[in-house]
Amino acid sequence: MTTLSRQLRGQLKTAIEQAREVADAAAWEVIARVRVADADVPADWPDERKSLRRRLRAHARSLGDTRDAAGAMTTARLQDAASYELWHRMLFGRFLAERGLLIHPDLGAALTITELRELAQEEGIADEWALAERFAAPGLPGVFKPDDPVLELPVAPEFSNRLRAVLTGRRTSSQPMTASAGLTSSGARWRKTPSTGRGGRLARRSCRL
Template sequence: MSPEDRRLRNHLRARARQLGARQDKYGSLEIYHIIQECAYEHWHRMLFARFLAENGLLIEPESGVAISLDECKELAEGEGLDLWTLASRFAQKMLPQIFRPDDPVLRITFAHEHQLKLENELGGLETDIFTAGDALGWVYQFWQAKRKKEVNDSGIKIGADELPAVTQLFTEPYMVEFLIHNTLGAWHFEGWPKKASELKILDPCCGSGHFLVAILYHLVPILMIEEGISAQEACEKVLEENLFGLEIDERCTQIAAFALAFAAWTYPGADGYRKLPKLQIACSGIAPNTRLI
């Protein structure tokens, strides 16, 4: 084993312990958690790259110019890479808060057959999916569907590993709008608070960020009128000062953070991709291997 491989192994072992992997008496660690983490990280990176590309937001870092998937494929061929590997790297550089540059799982290379299967799955999705307003909200729901059924059918006690799957529930857009109109909308109509900038909105179970994104779309035009600022300035002000989210599953916070960034970049008149303020979304988590019910 080379020194570089040894360092990577040590980093992966440390990451596995953080995720709750147990070690047996021979020093071997469970690999379930690190496998799940690796799968999520690679899939999200590829998926977010497709969302960015289909909306004219995938940025080639050296030129700072948005490129299409066809253009990305040409660049990839020139570097001896496949399309999704290069597109994923570009997406990672655009989203440093979501994909940590030093994350060891992103240094793992999938077996060719597994990588090809992921690429075929992603490439086979219709373009319309990536321009639909609620598409990101369904990502986590579909990912967890099989696991949720397994846990519910097993009858086991619910713990840290099972809780995210069995408690996830996608909120339909009409429900989100109804709740926002009858809270935020009602308060604003009644004159409270005096300024929208005074609002601090926390979603303690933010999931994939559906409520946070919807609130951004409601607050931005209000701030534009109240403060006489541009759409871009209002988007960034809302992200920095108004919206906060917590979630027990770190993988969900990735989707929520991307959904908010994506909404800010695609907001009409906000001038597309640019560096955004730090997103106020965090994983509250639960202790690994904890049994709750």
């Protein structure tokens, strides 16, 4: 079996460390924004967001986080789980796409990362990795877990972009990403964008395969 050179092992180690740092910060920020730890939330929150929060709190308890008598919760275990799943989904999605194994379920065509990103934008999905999970989960239920509530967390675009940069080998800022970086109370959802006909182009390409 061929082994990685020392240089490649060093690059892999650096990428993993960067990804863990960004994923940890992303998990901290979004769990704080959804206010999983708080005993109460604003009454005017949308029902969808309240429902996600309830599921996350139940999941946190199943992982070993605790709730006090007033209703406030610890979230350390939930944050660890969210951090892991964010990076895990992205890593496996990239692996499948690079190997030509990420297949569009309707068109039967293998998708590139670029095509996956464009389709996600057309369908109003947060990022290409969430769409990769949707396509791959039926065949790989042990790898992709679409029912896991941590994967519904609306990660801020800042963190998604930084994880994408780590995964694609693009240079990222050398400044450490702290847990409080990018903390915001806005932008929980991506708006759906008009279709640009990418599905049609994919359909034409699949006919040539």
